[in-house]
Amino acid sequence: MLSAAQLQKIWLLSDTVLYPEAVSFMRKLVQDQDCDPLPASQVAGLLSIAESMKYDDLHRFVLHQRDRNWPPSKRDIKTFYTALEEALSLMQRKRLKEEFHLVTGEQGRSVSEARQELDELMALLAREFIQHLAAENGLLAAQLDDERKKQRMSRR
Amino acid sequence: MNPEMKIIREVNIQAENFYGEAVKLGDHAAYALKAPHRSQMTNLENIAESAFKATDIFDYIKKQTARFSYWRQPFPENKASNAGFGESLKHYLEHDLKDKLATICGPKRLNIGDKTDEEKQERRLIYLLLIRQFIRQLVVEYEYQVSLGSRKREA
Numbered sequence: 001m002l003s004a005a006q007l008q009k010i011w012l013l014s015d016t017v018l019y020p021e022a023v024s025f026m027r028k029l030v031q032d033q034d035c036d037p038l039p040a041s042q043v044a045g046l047l048s049i050a051e052s053m054k055y056d057d058l059h060r061f062v063l064h065q066r067d068r069n070w071p072p073s074k075r076d077i078k079t080f081y082t083a084l085e086e087a088l089s090l091m092q093r094k095r096l097k098e099e100f101h102l103v104t105g106e107q108g109r110s111v112s113e114a115r116q117e118l119d120e121l122m123a124l125l126a127r128e129f130i131q132h133l134a135a136e137n138g139l140l141a142a143q144l145d146d147e148r149k150k151q152r153m154s155r156r
Numbered sequence: 157m158n159p160e161m162k163i164i165r166e167v168n169i170q171a172e173n174f175y176g177e178a179v180k181l182g183d184h185a186a187y188a189l190k191a192p193h194r195s196q197m198t199n200l201e202n203i204a205e206s207a208f209k210a211t212d213i214f215d216y217i218k219k220q221t222a223r224f225s226y227w228r229q230p231f232p233e234n235k236a237s238n239a240g241f242g243e244s245l246k247h248y249l250e251h252d253l254k255d256k257l258a259t260i261c262g263p264k265r266l267n268i269g270d271k272t273d274e275e276k277q278e279r280r281l282i283y284l285l286l287i288r289q290f291i292r293q294l295v296v297e298y299e300y301q302v303s304l305g306s307r308k309r310e311a
Contacts, residue, residue: 009273011209012280019211128211135215138222146228 002120006102010121013100014128021087022132029083030140035076037141042077043134050130055092055123062088087129092122100125159266163282166260171289174256178290181245182297184231188241191302196220197295204291210249210283213291217246245294249287257283 002010029035038046042065049061066081097103102121105114157165189196203216221227221242228240237244261268261279268282269275 008277012273012276015209015211015280015283016276019214131215132211135218135222139218142222142228146225 002117002124003104006104006121007124009100009102010124010128013102013125014132017100018125018129019132022129023136025083025087026133026136026140029076029080030137030144033079035079037137037144038077038080040141042080043137046130047134050127055119055126058123058126059085059088084130084133088122088126091125091129092118096121096125162266163285166266167282167285167289170256170260170286171293174253174290175293177248177252178293179297180234181241181248182294183301184234184241184244185294185298186301186305187231187233188226188229189298190226191305193224193226194299194302196224197298201291201295204288207284210280210287213287214246214250217242217249221246249290253283253286253290257286 026037030037046061049058052058062081062085066078066085068078070078096118102125103114103117185197200213200216200220204213207213217227221240227242230238230240231244234244239247257279260266261270261282266282268278270279
């Protein structure tokens with residue numbers, strides 16, 4: 001069970017670090033790499049797994065989506081999950097301890113207790129990051145849609 | 157004056173200062189959403205009142221903007237910008253209110269730094285108070301405008 005201080009720290013990180021990073025993440029894919037935004041069905045699946053609280057399940061899902069044999073028309077989905085897996089892995093391997101300083105590291109805890117804490121922290125951080133990704137993804141998709149409609153109208 | 161009272165006083169001073177902007181965005185909301193989408197304004201206010209994070213409010217605005225084209229509708233009375241309601245609101249909260257936060261936390265006012273976690277948490281809470289105040293004002297103006305519109309139609 002995470003402490004109130006850890007939760008407050010996660011809220012702060014969500015506002016100050018994860019939100020701007022999620023916005024940059026999506027804009028880089030859609031605006032710089034010309035990827036299509038993630039389809040609504042993918043967003044719904046990802047959000048539902050992210051809300052399930054278990055980080056292992058979420059990570060397995062992301063790996064599975066990354067490694068699927070997507071047809072060429074859906075290659076952007078693979079690009080998205082590849083980038084997401086990298087971001088989450090970096091968060092888990094390095095940033096959680098070295099940058100976010102969220103791990104309590106109390107003396108006398110068993111390995112499984114320490115592991116459970118890491119899992120809960122990662123689940124919450126990943127959920128925050130993915131919620132911000134989904135919101136930005138929707139906004140970019142709507143903007144693209146409006147632009148395409150305008151282009152079609154001007155061609156008529 | 158104790159620190160909590162100082163914060164409330166500063167937030168109220170800012171609320172007086174940004175009232176005009178909240179009214180403009182409330183008018184924009186009334187133009188774009190009109191009376192039938194009143195529940196979306198109520199939801200916005202509820203989310204702002206209950207959120208632990210400013211980004212929960214931003215995400216809600218983004219979701220509504222993505223989902224409903226009327227959230228992306230520009231306001232003809234605003235000649236300076238062609239931005240839709242959602243985008244204008246998000247921009248104001250993310251940038252203009254952030255600047256006001258920096259002002260009231262500065263050394264001449266509340267003198268709250270931005271280095272330690274404690275200071276950052278305090279700033280986060282004040283930011284939420286500013287957002288709540290702004291959205292309350294905006295929703296009041298929205299309600300006023302849509303009720304005015306319906307009364308005009310009845311007359």
